[in-house]
Amino acid sequence: MIVNGFTRVGAAVRARLLVTLLLLTLGQFTLATGAAAHTGLVGCSPGYDATLAAAPKDVRLTFSEPVRSEFVEMTVRVDGTAVPGTRPVVAGPVVRVDTSAVPADTTPREWEVAYRVVASDGHPINGTLRFATDPAAPAATGEVSAACAGSGGNSGVAKAAAVTGGILLVLGVAVAVIRRRVLAA
Numbered sequence: 001m002i003v004n005g006f007t008r009v010g011a012a013v014r015a016r017l018l019v020t021l022l023l024l025t026l027g028q029f030t031l032a033t034g035a036a037a038h039t040g041l042v043g044c045s046p047g048y049d050a051t052l053a054a055a056p057k058d059v060r061l062t063f064s065e066p067v068r069s070e071f072v073e074m075t076v077r078v079d080g081t082a083v084p085g086t087r088p089v090v091a092g093p094v095v096r097v098d099t100s101a102v103p104a105d106t107t108p109r110e111w112e113v114a115y116r117v118v119a120s121d122g123h124p125i126n127g128t129l130r131f132a133t134d135p136a137a138p139a140a141t142g143e144v145s146a147a148c149a150g151s152g153g154n155s156g157v158a159k160a161a162a163v164t165g166g167i168l169l170v171l172g173v174a175v176a177v178i179r180r181r182v183l184a185a
């Protein structure tokens with residue numbers, strides 16, 4: 001009897017844990033699917049990892065929706081040194097920073113543009129766009145490139161997808177366990 005009593009209590013606790021897990025999972029699932037619809041970086045100029053023959057006259061980031069101009073931060077570094085006087089200008093979904101004052105170089109340079117913007121829904125988006133200048137490189141077209149994935153701007157979406165995948169797996173296992181329990185009863 002004692003053994004049976006313990007078993008019954010154990011089963012009740014396990015069932016309650018399972019229900020709690022399911023509810024938590026469903027809650028996270030709702031959050032994750034919401035996250036997938038958030039504003040993301042859809043274009044950048046210069047392109048991520050591009051090599052230009054000369055310093056660009058500006059750096060432009062294009063987001064999937066307008067961003068809030070009062071919260072935009074952009075820091076341009078050339079070979080690790082911040083370029084002074086580069087203030088970002090927001091026009092709807094495009095954030096632009098003028099870099100025309102950066103002097104021409106005769107040697108290759110590594111550029112880093114760290115950005116942090118706040119989407120219209122209040123969520124922050126941050127990342128770093130990297131590219132290089134090399135006087136020996138062929139002249140670039142200067143067009144807005146969609147190759148911005150490496151800059152980290154879309155990492156939120158990728159993370160949400162990974163979280164959703166993990167949650168679906170947990171849900172599947174939980175459902176399988178419950179079904180086996182119901183069938184066994």
Ligand SMILES: [Cu+2]
Pocket residue numbers: 037038039119121122123
């Ligand atoms: Cu959002």
